[in-house]
Amino acid sequence: xxxxxxxxxxxxxxxxxxxxxxxxxxWVISASLKPRSQVFDNKLVPDQVRPENYVDVWxxxxxxxxxxxxxxxxxxxxxxxxxxxxxVAFGFAYFRFPGRNALFGLVxxxxxxxxxxxxxxxxxxxxxxxxxxxxxxxxxxxxxxxAFYIFLLRQFFLGLPRELFEAARIDGASHWTLFWRxxxxxxxxxLIVSFIFELKASWSDLLKPLIYLRDPELFTLPRGxxxxxxxxxxxGEQQWEVVLAGSVITTVPMIIVFFLAQRYFMQxxxxxxxxx
Amino acid sequence: xxxAVTAPAKVAAEPDRKERIRRWRKGFRRRETWAAYxxxxxxxxxxxxxxxxxxxxxxxxxxxxxxxxxSPNLVGWANYEQLLSDPKVAKSLANTVVYSLMVVPGTMIVxxxxxxxxxxxxxxxxxxxxxxxxxxxxxxxxxxxxxxxxLFNGQVGLIxxxxxxxxxxxxxxxxxxDWVKPGLVLMNLxxxxxxxxxxxxxxxxxxxxxxxxxxxxxxxxxxxxxxxTLPMISGTLFFTxxxxxxxxxxxxxxxYTAFYGSTASATYSSDAALFYLIxxxxxxxxxxxxxxxxxxAWLLFGIIMVITLVQVKVSKRFVxxxxx
Numbered sequence: 001x002x003x004x005x006x007x008x009x010x011x012x013x014x015x016x017x018x019x020x021x022x023x024x025x026x027w028v029i030s031a032s033l034k035p036r037s038q039v040f041d042n043k044l045v046p047d048q049v050r051p052e053n054y055v056d057v058w059x060x061x062x063x064x065x066x067x068x069x070x071x072x073x074x075x076x077x078x079x080x081x082x083x084x085x086x087x088v089a090f091g092f093a094y095f096r097f098p099g100r101n102a103l104f105g106l107v108x109x110x111x112x113x114x115x116x117x118x119x120x121x122x123x124x125x126x127x128x129x130x131x132x133x134x135x136x137x138x139x140x141x142x143x144x145x146x147a148f149y150i151f152l153l154r155q156f157f158l159g160l161p162r163e164l165f166e167a168a169r170i171d172g173a174s175h176w177t178l179f180w181r182x183x184x185x186x187x188x189x190x191l192i193v194s195f196i197f198e199l200k201a202s203w204s205d206l207l208k209p210l211i212y213l214r215d216p217e218l219f220t221l222p223r224g225x226x227x228x229x230x231x232x233x234x235x236g237e238q239q240w241e242v243v244l245a246g247s248v249i250t251t252v253p254m255i256i257v258f259f260l261a262q263r264y265f266m267q268x269x270x271x272x273x274x275x276x
Numbered sequence: 277x278x279x280a281v282t283a284p285a286k287v288a289a290e291p292d293r294k295e296r297i298r299r300w301r302k303g304f305r306r307r308e309t310w311a312a313y314x315x316x317x318x319x320x321x322x323x324x325x326x327x328x329x330x331x332x333x334x335x336x337x338x339x340x341x342x343x344x345x346x347s348p349n350l351v352g353w354a355n356y357e358q359l360l361s362d363p364k365v366a367k368s369l370a371n372t373v374v375y376s377l378m379v380v381p382g383t384m385i386v387x388x389x390x391x392x393x394x395x396x397x398x399x400x401x402x403x404x405x406x407x408x409x410x411x412x413x414x415x416x417x418x419x420x421x422x423x424x425x426x427l428f429n430g431q432v433g434l435i436x437x438x439x440x441x442x443x444x445x446x447x448x449x450x451x452x453x454d455w456v457k458p459g460l461v462l463m464n465l466x467x468x469x470x471x472x473x474x475x476x477x478x479x480x481x482x483x484x485x486x487x488x489x490x491x492x493x494x495x496x497x498x499x500x501x502x503x504x505t506l507p508m509i510s511g512t513l514f515f516t517x518x519x520x521x522x523x524x525x526x527x528x529x530x531x532y533t534a535f536y537g538s539t540a541s542a543t544y545s546s547d548a549a550l551f552y553l554i555x556x557x558x559x560x561x562x563x564x565x566x567x568x569x570x571x572x573a574w575l576l577f578g579i580i581m582v583i584t585l586v587q588v589k590v591s592k593r594f595v596x597x598x599x600x
Contacts, residue, residue: 018405039426097313103320117577118334122330226537234541235540258410270477
């Protein structure tokens with residue numbers, strides 16, 4: 001009875017929006033293959049295809065190093081935060097103990113704290129132990145877990161039937177066994193969500209690499225892209241085709257990850273909403 | 277709610293305070309409690325080293341003239357007094373607030389419109405379009421900043437070429453101080469995908485019989501939207517309102533990438549894109565005024581707290597919680 005008529009306007013909005021969302025990607029890929037003089041002709045199909053732009057950016061900057069750095073840092077950050085947050089989340093989900101609610105409130109509270117407040121002292125800590133110009137500060141903080149993922153994983157652990165754990169306890173399983181052999185295998189999708197989200201966050205981060213990394217060969221891709229954009233786009237000869245090739249190299253890996261793990265991205269966002 | 281361990285105590289009416297403290301202390305003698313704290317220990321240690329400690333340190337630093345080279349001297353509230361008279365603090369704060377006032381409602385309205393459109397297509401195709409809309413959100417903000425410079429270029433950019441088709445002479449988005457922030461807002465609307473996904477999920481949860489009943493009563497589409505849809509998804513709207521505001525007040529990546537690469541750029545010198553976090557970053561890590569930057573961080577923290585509290589207060593009047 002609630003038959004919804006889909007008028008012309010409906011399809012115009014939907015298709016118009018789709019074009020708007022997709023067009024910049026096509027524009028970038030197309031422009032990154034154009035010779036310098038044609039970058040801004042704004043044609044979707046290049047008159048002249050010039051794949052050498054990618055060779056140019058390769059030669060102008062240690063792009064391969066940056067790529068490897070980005071992969072290593074993002075994997076370390078994602079693995080660390082997922083493993084440790086799941087341990088802490090299990091602690092909150094399974095046990096009944098004095099101080100639980102207060103501590104969990106504190107965990108949630110830390111999500112409100114702007115990073116700017118702790119940024120300077122945390123930098124001074126890493127500097128004082130001689131790790132300022134290394135990649136360690138980009139991921140090592142994740143070894144202590146992170147509030148959002150603790151919240152997310154706790155939700156999933158709470159959804160597991162308690163009898164499962166009680167039966168295992170009666171059979172003499174240790175708490176660690178409950179976590180590692182029962183909770184973790186059952187919550188694999190949630191762990192993947194956490195891994196993927198942190199992978200994306202770490203891959204995209206600019207502020208931390210700006211603060212910590214001085215030597216260009218230590219840069220991650222976003223930090224490197226910033227350097228390329230400063231050097232080739234905004235000053236000098238305005239070699240935007242090089243900057244564009246760099247943008248594509250920075251963006252494409254995450255898009256591939258997204259297509260492989262779409263389902264988990266969508267689940268992660270859904271959980272984010274439940275926080276409210 | 278609580279498991280068997282504490283169930284008998286619940287039978288006794290309202291245990292008094294002494295009793296509660298006694299139970300609390302007894303709790304610490306149980307092995308389970310120690311096991312629980314063992315599981316929590318990584319977070320607790322991390323909290324002390326990377327949050328609580330730095331917060332105290334940051335506040336102490338904000339009372340000093342620390343410059344990362346010499347040793348810090350206490351200067352009392354001087355940094356905070358200087359904040360109030362620093363024209364760049366005022367400018368960057370104004371930029372950030374103006375930008376947030378545009379980008380937050382803009383994102384919410386566009387995302388809601390798109391989610392409502394998606395809510396009307398079949399589940400299959402909704403999944404396809406949802407993926408498409410989300411795609412820009414996996415693009416690193418640095419790349420978004422670079423893209424902004426090119427697409428919004430005043431002379432040769434795609435946006436102005438498009439406007440030209442309608443006979444509109446587009447502004448110099450990336451250099452005209454009046455148009456830099458609106459341009460950045462438009463660019464950021466590209467990444468509304470995450471919010472669309474959230475709103476779509478919320479819309480799917482609105483019971484259909486509400487709409488059917490309203491239609492029987494002859495309610496117009498607008499009234500159905502105003503009196504059913506909006507109240508039913510107000511929880512999600514409110515959540516994104518708070519999260520987006522906090523994020524907008526900390527805008528950094530795209531503006532820093534686009535405008536803080538070369539000191540020769542017009543926008544660099546006009547300060548039109550000097551966001552609060554950019555100025556804070558410059559003070560801390562370029563001029564090494566770490567004491568002053570710490571005071572700036574606390575001002576930001578205070579502003580975020582006040583804004584969030586006001587939002588929570590105001591929302592109490594508008595947000596509908598089912599069964600609450």
